[in-house]
Amino acid sequence: xxxxxxxPQEQKASGAVLSIGKSLTRLxxxxxxxxxxxxxxxxxxxxxxxxxxxxxxxNYESIKEQVIAKEQTEQRFFLFKDRLQKIGxxxxxxxxxSELEILSNVVDKIDEGVVFSSAALTSDKATIEINTDxxxxxxxxxxxxxxxxxxxxxxxxxxxxLPEKGxxxxxxxxxxxxxxxxx
Amino acid sequence: xxxxxxxxxxxLIGIVGILITVVFKEGYSRTxxxxxxxxxxxxxxxxxxxxxxxxxxxxxxxxxxxxxxxxLPEKNSVLWVLYQLRDASVKNNTIVSEIETREVVKGENGIxxxxxxxxxxxxxxxxxxxxxxxxxxxxxxxAVEEMTITQSPANGLLTVDTKINSYWAEFPTELVPLTExxxxxxxxxxxxxxxxxxxxxxxxxxxxxxxxxxxxxxxx
Numbered sequence: 001x002x003x004x005x006x007x008p009q010e011q012k013a014s015g016a017v018l019s020i021g022k023s024l025t026r027l028x029x030x031x032x033x034x035x036x037x038x039x040x041x042x043x044x045x046x047x048x049x050x051x052x053x054x055x056x057x058x059n060y061e062s063i064k065e066q067v068i069a070k071e072q073t074e075q076r077f078f079l080f081k082d083r084l085q086k087i088g089x090x091x092x093x094x095x096x097x098s099e100l101e102i103l104s105n106v107v108d109k110i111d112e113g114v115v116f117s118s119a120a121l122t123s124d125k126a127t128i129e130i131n132t133d134x135x136x137x138x139x140x141x142x143x144x145x146x147x148x149x150x151x152x153x154x155x156x157x158x159x160x161x162l163p164e165k166g167x168x169x170x171x172x173x174x175x176x177x178x179x180x181x182x183x
Numbered sequence: 184x185x186x187x188x189x190x191x192x193x194x195l196i197g198i199v200g201i202l203i204t205v206v207f208k209e210g211y212s213r214t215x216x217x218x219x220x221x222x223x224x225x226x227x228x229x230x231x232x233x234x235x236x237x238x239x240x241x242x243x244x245x246x247x248x249x250x251x252x253x254x255l256p257e258k259n260s261v262l263w264v265l266y267q268l269r270d271a272s273v274k275n276n277t278i279v280s281e282i283e284t285r286e287v288v289k290g291e292n293g294i295x296x297x298x299x300x301x302x303x304x305x306x307x308x309x310x311x312x313x314x315x316x317x318x319x320x321x322x323x324x325x326a327v328e329e330m331t332i333t334q335s336p337a338n339g340l341l342t343v344d345t346k347i348n349s350y351w352a353e354f355p356t357e358l359v360p361l362t363e364x365x366x367x368x369x370x371x372x373x374x375x376x377x378x379x380x381x382x383x384x385x386x387x388x389x390x391x392x393x394x395x396x397x398x399x400x401x402x403x
Binding site: 017018020021024025027028031032034035038039041042045046049050052053056057059060063064066067070071073074075076077078079080081082083084085086087088089090091093094095096097100103104107115116117118119120121122123 | 188189192193195196199200202203206207209210213214217218220221224225227228231232234235237238239241242244245247248251252254255292293294308309312315316319324326327328329330331332333334350352354355358359361365368371372374375376378379
């Protein structure tokens with residue numbers, strides 16, 4: 001059948017314009033399709049998330065109730081942990097436990113001829129004063145005590161000779177474990 | 184006619200473009216908010232689950248909680264400490280000749296310390312070592328800070344002057360919020376617990392209430 005065009009020839013759209021128009025129409029259709037798909041996707045994602053949030057909230061509330069039911073255990077645990085932390089910090093504070101141990105070891109090695117005179121213990125050293133009437137006894141005492149055991153350093157603080165007492169010597173023993181902790 | 188053919192779809196394309204932009208922008212921001220909310224809920228749930236699991240398995244460990252409270256009490260523990268010192272000195276033939284309290288120092292971590300000085304008299308050094316070994320392994324917790332031992336040249340009697348600290352600390356008043364995680368005992372805390380479990384506890388006699396007894400009149 002022949003095409004009948006009643007429009008005047010000057011108003012008829014040219015072939016190029018028609019083809020652009022067709023392409024644009026196709027683009028509009030694709031755009032609408034994209035719009036529909038994106039709306040669907042957004043609604044779907046929001047719905048899924050809302051459902052998950054709602055079930056997550058229910059689960060959270062249920063566990064929260066169980067935790068609240070154990071509040072007494074929780075209070076006891078916090079008290080327990082708090083006590084242990086504080087006791088631990090007291091144990092690591094200044095004390096002479098190791099120095100007392102050093103003094104005990106040194107005193108064990110004092111034999112005949114050497115007399116214990118005094119001792120002073122602080123958190124960093126144990127100082128002991130002994131006296132003896134002969135240098136041989138002193139040498140024996142030194143041989144027995146100046147050995148690396150629980151202490152890291154032995155220092156002679158003073159050495160005197162008094163006619164009424166004999167040799168009066170003062171040694172300081174330093175705790176080895178405390179030295180290594182400081183390093 | 185040419186303009187009409189192109190303009191109408193072009194306007195439609197513009198409208199569709201705007202709509203798609205709006206949908207993506209709105210959708211993205213709302214989805215982001217929901218994702219954040221979900222992640223917060225999941226995080227809080229996980230924290231609570233861990234807390235519940237920890238609290239469920241803690242029952243056995245908490246049996247020793249009382250021992251830690253005796254070791255570090257809430258109130259001034261100096262009387263208990265002195266009781267332990269006297270007890271150890273009696274067992275080691277040592278006389279407590281002087282006790283003098285010094286200062287109370289409140290530490291930053293909530294621990295309060297009361298220092299006191301004690302003078303002891305004894306006959307032999309092993310007794311001193313044994314006394315302090317027993318004293319330091321007793322509860323409530325205390326720390327011997329300084330000590331001077333002097334032997335009298337006249338009678339050989341040993342005088343021990345020592346400075347001791349006794350400690351106490353107030354109980355915690357607040358629990359960790361439900362949204363914050365709690366942790367099990369650390370290796371250090373377990374080591375402290377082991378040490379505390381080895382301490383000798385003070386003897387406590389619980390007096391039970393009895394009904395009043397009618398006293399006989401000795402003058403009848």
